[in-house]
Amino acid sequence: MNAGNGVPRPRSGIGETLHLGVDVGGTFTDVVVVDVAAAAGPLDAVRGKVPSTPRDPAEGVVAACRLAAETMGLELRGLLGRLRRFGLGTTVVTNVLATHTGRRLGLITTRGFEDLVPLARGNRVSVDGWLEPPPALVERTAIIGLDERTDRSGRVLRPVDVDDARAAAERLLSGSGVQALVVSLLWSFRNPANEIAVRDILAKEFPDVRVVIGSEVAPVIREYERTQFALLNAYCGGALDWLGPLTENLAANGLRAPLMLTHSSGGATTVDGARAVPIGLAMSGPAAGAAAATALVRARGDLDVVACDLGGTSLDVALISDGEVLRRTRGNVVGHWTSLSMVDVDSVGSGGGSVAYADALGAIRVGPRSAGADPGPACYDRGGSEPTLTDALVTLGYIRPDRFLDGRMPLRADLAETACRTLGEAVGLDPWETAWGIREVALATMARAVRARIASRGLVASDLTLLAYGGGGGLFAAGIAGEVGIRRVVVPLLASVFSAYGAATAPLHRERSQSLALRLPAGPEELTPTVAALRDAVGADLDADGVAPGDRTIRLEADIRFERQGAELTIPIPGATTVPPDAAPLVIDTDDLIERFRAEYGRRFGEGALATGVIVELMTLRAIGTTIRDEAPAVEPRTTAAASSPTTESPAPIGIRAIRLDRTGPPAPVPELRTADLAPGMAVAGPTVIDAGDTTVWIPPDATASVDRTGSLVIELGAS
Numbered sequence: 147m148n149a150g151n152g153v154p155r156p157r158s159g160i161g162e163t164l165h166l167g168v169d170v171g172g173t174f175t176d177v178v179v180v181d182v183a184a185a186a187g188p189l190d191a192v193r194g195k196v197p198s199t200p201r202d203p204a205e206g207v208v209a210a211c212r213l214a215a216e217t218m219g220l221e222l223r224g225l226l227g228r229l230r231r232f233g234l235g236t237t238v239v240t241n242v243l244a245t246h247t248g249r250r251l252g253l254i255t256t257r258g259f260e261d262l263v264p265l266a267r268g269n270r271v272s273v274d275g276w277l278e279p280p281p282a283l284v285e286r287t288a289i290i291g292l293d294e295r296t297d298r299s300g301r302v303l304r305p306v307d308v309d310d311a312r313a314a315a316e317r318l319l320s321g322s323g324v325q326a327l328v329v330s331l332l333w334s335f336r337n338p339a340n341e342i343a344v345r346d347i348l349a350k351e352f353p354d355v356r357v358v359i360g361s362e363v364a365p366v367i368r369e370y371e372r373t374q375f376a377l378l379n380a381y382c383g384g385a386l387d388w389l390g391p392l393t394e395n396l397a398a399n400g401l402r403a404p405l406m407l408t409h410s411s412g413g414a415t416t417v418d419g420a421r422a423v424p425i426g427l428a429m430s431g432p433a434a435g436a437a438a439a440t441a442l443v444r445a446r447g448d449l450d451v452v453a454c455d456l457g458g459t460s461l462d463v464a465l466i467s468d469g470e471v472l473r474r475t476r477g478n479v480v481g482h483w484t485s486l487s488m489v490d491v492d493s494v495g496s497g498g499g500s501v502a503y504a505d506a507l508g509a510i511r512v513g514p515r516s517a518g519a520d521p522g523p524a525c526y527d528r529g530g531s532e533p534t535l536t537d538a539l540v541t542l543g544y545i546r547p548d549r550f551l552d553g554r555m556p557l558r559a560d561l562a563e564t565a566c567r568t569l570g571e572a573v574g575l576d577p578w579e580t581a582w583g584i585r586e587v588a589l590a591t592m593a594r595a596v597r598a599r600i601a602s603r604g605l606v607a608s609d610l611t612l613l614a615y616g617g618g619g620g621l622f623a624a625g626i627a628g629e630v631g632i633r634r635v636v637v638p639l640l641a642s643v644f645s646a647y648g649a650a651t652a653p654l655h656r657e658r659s660q661s662l663a664l665r666l667p668a669g670p671e672e673l674t675p676t677v678a679a680l681r682d683a684v685g686a687d688l689d690a691d692g693v694a695p696g697d698r699t700i701r702l703e704a705d706i707r708f709e710r711q712g713a714e715l716t717i718p719i720p721g722a723t724t725v726p727p728d729a730a731p732l733v734i735d736t737d738d739l740i741e742r743f744r745a746e747y748g749r750r751f752g753e754g755a756l757a758t759g760v761i762v763e764l765m766t767l768r769a770i771g772t773t774i775r776d777e778a779p780a781v782e783p784r785t786t787a788a789a790s791s792p793t794t795e796s797p798a799p800i801g802i803r804a805i806r807l808d809r810t811g812p813p814a815p816v817p818e819l820r821t822a823d824l825a826p827g828m829a830v831a832g833p834t835v836i837d838a839g840d841t842t843v844w845i846p847p848d849a850t851a852s853v854d855r856t857g858s859l860v861i862e863l864g865a866s
Contacts, residue, residue, distance in 0.1 A: 166225070167233040167650025168210050169431055169643070170203050172241075173458025173499050173519045174617065176646040177210035179218065182230070192217050193643045195551055195617075195840055198519040203238055204392035211396075227400035233649035235408040235434035239385045239427045243480035248381035249325040249356075251284040252318030254311070254344060255373070256332040257291030263377070264289075266370045280481030283377040288324060290314040292331070292344070300336030306343040315348050319355065326380040327352075330360035330373035335661050338365070356383055363423055364485050366766055367661035371476055371485035378425040378484055386424055389417055404692075408434040408648065410488035412471055413655020413772055416691050425486060428479045431455075431645050432462040432491045436471045438648030439613050442638055444469045445856055451611045451636075452596060454626060455645065456618040458499040458536075459516045461592050463599045464491045466613075472603065475659075475705060475716060475766070487657060487768070494595040498536040498618045499523055502584045504572045510583045512591065524565035525557040533569045535618070537562035538584035541577060543805035543813055544621055544835070545842060552839040582809045592622060593629035600630065604750050607631040615644035620836075620843030624861055628846075633864065639821070639857035642841035656687040656771040665709070666762045667736040673767070677702065677732050680769035688771050700771045702732070706743040709761040715750070716768075717743050739764070796830055797823035803835055807847075828853045 169176045179192040194213040199206040208222075215225035226232075242248050253263065264286045292310055295303040318324045327348060334341045338361035348357045364375040393405055406414040410429035420427055432455055439453040449469040455462040465472045474490040477483070495514020499522060502512045512535060517523050521530035523537050525547065539545045540562040547557035563577050570580035600607050611634045614623030623635045640647050658680045664672060681700055688698050705714035719734060720742075740762050748756050800820050804813035819830060821838035829852040830836075832845035836859065843859055845851045851861045 163230050164225075164228050165231045165233065165650040166211070166214065166229050167235070167434075167646040167648065168207050169235040169434055169646040169649055170206060170237060171198055171431060171457050171459065171645075172200075172237060172516060173497070173522065174198055175203075175206035175210045176643040177214045178640060178643050178646040178650050179214050179225070180647070180650055182651070191640060191647075193640060193646070193840070195643065197522075197555075200241075200519060202388065203236060204388050204395065207234065207392060208395060223400035226396060227402065229401060229403040231403050231650065232396065232401060232405050233408065233414060233434075233646075233652065234405060235430045235645055235649040236427060237431050238388070239382050239424055239430070240480060242382050242385045243378075243428070243482065246281045248283070248385070249383055250323045251288065251377060251380050252315075252322070252324040252327045253284045253289045253373070253377065254314050254318075254327065254329045254331075255289065255291055256295065257293050259332060259369070260289045260291045261286070262370060263373055283374070283381050283482065284328070288318055288322060290318060294331060294340050296331065296333040296337050296340055298333055298336065300333065302337060302339055306340050306347070308347055311344045311347045312351050315352055315355075319352065326356040326358065326383060328358050328360070328373070328376045328380050330369065330376050332369055334359075334361040335365040335367055335372065338362070356380065358383075365660055366475075366485050367663055368476075368485065371483065374482060374484035375425065375486060378428075378479065378482060378486075379423055382424045382428075386417075386421055386427070389420070393417065406649075406652075406654065408437070408652055409655050410486060411473060411655050411657065411770075412437045412440070412489045412652065414649075414652045415655060419656070419687075419691070425479065425484075428486065429488050429491055431457075432464065432493070433489045434648035434652060435462070435615060435645040436464045436466075436489045436491070436648070437652040438638075438640075438644050439464070439615070440466055440469065440471045441648075441651065442636075442856065442858070443611075443613065446636070446854065446858070448611045448634075448636070450605075450609060451613045452600060452632070453613045454592070454596060454615070454619060454623065456592070456614065456616040456622055457497050458617065459495070459497040459518070460493045460500075460514075461496050461595060462491050462493045462616075463595050464489055465599060465603055465605070467603075467605075473716065475768075476713075487659070492595055492599050494591055496535065496588045496591045496595075498534065498539075500535050500588065502533045502535070502538065502569055502587075504569060508573050510569070510573060510580070510587050512584055512588045523562070525559065525562035526555075527558045527561060531565060531568070533562075533565035533580070533584065535584060535588050537565050538581035538588075539618075539621065541566050541581035542585060543803055543816075544844060546803060546818075546837065549837060549839070578806055579809055582806065589622060589625050589629070593626050596626055597630045604752075608633060611636055613638070615641040617642050617841050620838075620841050620859075622844075624844060624846050624849055624863060627861075628863055633862065635861040635863070636854075637843050637859040637861070639859075641843075642838060654688070654691060654693060654771075654773040656684050656691070657768055658683040658687070659766055659768045661766045662764055664764045666706075666740050666764050668764070670733050673734050673736075673764075674732070676767055677734065677769075680767060681732075684769045684771040688773075693771075693773055697773055698771055699774050700769055702734075703768050703770065704739060704764050705766040705768070706739070706762060706764050708747075708757060709763050714765050715743060715746055717746060736764075796828050800837075805833075805835070807833070824853045824857075824859070826853050826855050826857070 174195045196209045341359045358380040360372040360376040408430045409415045412433045435455045451466040453464045472490045499516040500513035521528040523534040547559045566580045567577040612627045702719040707714040799817040802815045803818045832849045833847045834845040836843040
């Protein structure tokens with residue numbers, strides 16, 4: 147919006163309570179600006195996309211902010227100065243792990259356990275279609291054991307010898323290229339005295355070397371997971387170096403609000419919190435989307451959902467049950483098994499930039515390798531020549547080249563077709579059959595991932611709603627749902643930039659854990675001191691983040707298992723939510739906790755799996771602190787120009803798009819609508835494509851779609 151002389155003219159009514167969110171993806175960097183003070187009514191959300199800048203992520207972040215400011219008729223300084231919060235989700239930590247570009251590490255452990263990390267676990271990752279062990283975080287030659295010992299009760303049997311610790315560090319640092327040291331000793335979660343002693347020795351003798359100790363970053367049982375967590379934090383320690391220059395750049399341009407980063411748990415953390423535990427950002431982007439999805443499903447009242455985020459690199463699948471996104475406290479992070487509190491997300495390499503190729507048998511395969519932002523799909527005309535899923539969708543007519551990103555980034559349909567033709571010559575198909583095959587293979591991979599995620603939690607697909615977002619979510623949502631047996635699909639109004647919206651609105655999240663390995667039932671004297679220590683620690687974290695006591699809540703949960711099982715279930719502790727400064731001692735009813743665990747175990751695995759007379763163990767207690775103000779608006783922001791009052795009148799098509807609906811045969815004429823013309827209450831029948839400017843939603847022939855009060859598009863399958 148510009149004045150006649152070309153000077154930006156600010157939009158009227160721009161508030162001073164703006165939240166801005168940026169999500170740095172592998173292909174695009176997304177931005178959203180919302181006014182949280184207007185949450186009671188329709189919101190005028192600003193959104194946009196710019197190509198990511200892998201060599202310097204900060205460059206793409208600033209470019210996205212400039213685009214948002216321009217859209218609002220402001221200079222960059224004018225926008226940043228109005229912000230109340232700046233939220234950022236990023237894949238840089240994940241990229242360091244995926245590209246194996248982290249720091250070279252040395253590990254000091256308990257003598258006799260030097261081979262624990264090299265030999266433990268049988269993790270495999272896909273490398274060009276082959277399952278191989280992920281590259282080691284630390285080489286066996288860079289692992290040294292100390293003659294120290296703490297027993298399982300926390301009693302120090304042999305203290306650390308100062309000379310031995312100094313000699314071990316000197317050996318690791320001399321001529322081996324080691325850039326950081328990790329100290330992880332046996333039973334340190336019970337008593338960290340020996341680990342702390344080693345750290346203090348190293349800090350005195352080698353003050354310029356970063357030292358990470360396992361008991362400080364993850365005081366949890368299982369020495370392998372604890373050691374891996376410490377290794378991952380040290381390995382990724384340099385991944386966030388660009389945040390310093392970015393923060394300075396934004397501050398120089400008027401930003402006064404704090405920069406908040408989305409944590410893998412689905413909440414937000416400060417820059418200092420992220421630097422202290424960088425691996426906590428490993429699932430930052432998917433977690434931001436899950437946070438936004440949770441807010442939306444609560445607003446809609448549709449509380450059991452499978453959330454699918456389809457971007458340029460991957461499809462990320464998460465489950466929301468009873469309005470809460472499911473989390474896990476252990477799992478794979480880019481092939482590395484560790485103890486990390488995170489949104490329970492499964493990812494498959496079938497995104498818009500996923501490269502299609504012919505395997506040794508002449509069959510079409512798609513991903514996991516991605517063309518990324520540079521050079522990107524062939525149709526981007528940036529030097530890429532291999533066919534991608536985006537090229538296939540352009541060739542089939544699902545993506546209109548001249549309207550990509552509201553026409554700001556026109557695509558080359560001829561280059562997309564040429565790329566598909568080249569692959570087709572290798573498999574004996576014409577360009578359009580090849581494009582159809584690429585789409586079908588990608589769809590099958592996505593459906594398989596969603597089906598597996600649902601089955602892993604013992605859920606029934608027909609009881610769930612599929613919530614689809616990301617740049618490509620709307621094009622595949624109905625197809626995925628049809629394959630797995632889901633009858634309802636919801637595509638949010640801000641689907642294309644949903645993770646950025648989550649980054650803008652996710653509440654601050656802090657947590658502390660402590661393993662106990664305690665048999666239940668247990669008396670108050672066995673739990674109360676740990677509960678008090680965890681609550682105090684989380685409270686201190688929130689104090690450091692500047693969160694006032696009245697603006698926070700702290701809740702507790704426990705990881706529980708049947709004795710000697712290898713995995714636990716996380717059970718919320720009822721009545722444990724507190725709003726400080728309420729410091730009343732909390733007494734946990736362990737009998738009730740046992741019953742809650744058994745009920746969830748039976749629901750998850752079947753009543754027949756419940757064992758009688760087996761001891762129940764409380765393995766870990768966890769305190770989670772969050773902010774209770776400035777959370778996501780109750781109703782998702784609207785960006786349409788249509789009136790917000792309900793209506794049943796359907797909009798007129800803006801044109802006809804030629805789309806190939808089957809493998810052979812000519813393109814079919816499909817009506818094309820514009821998202822900006824939709825309003826709550828409107829309904830359309832398939833086949834239809836709905837163009838949002840930055841994404842497209844496909845309504846298949848056997849479906850109808852309507853707009854609900856949040857501006858989301860609700861697709862009912864089999865209801866033409």
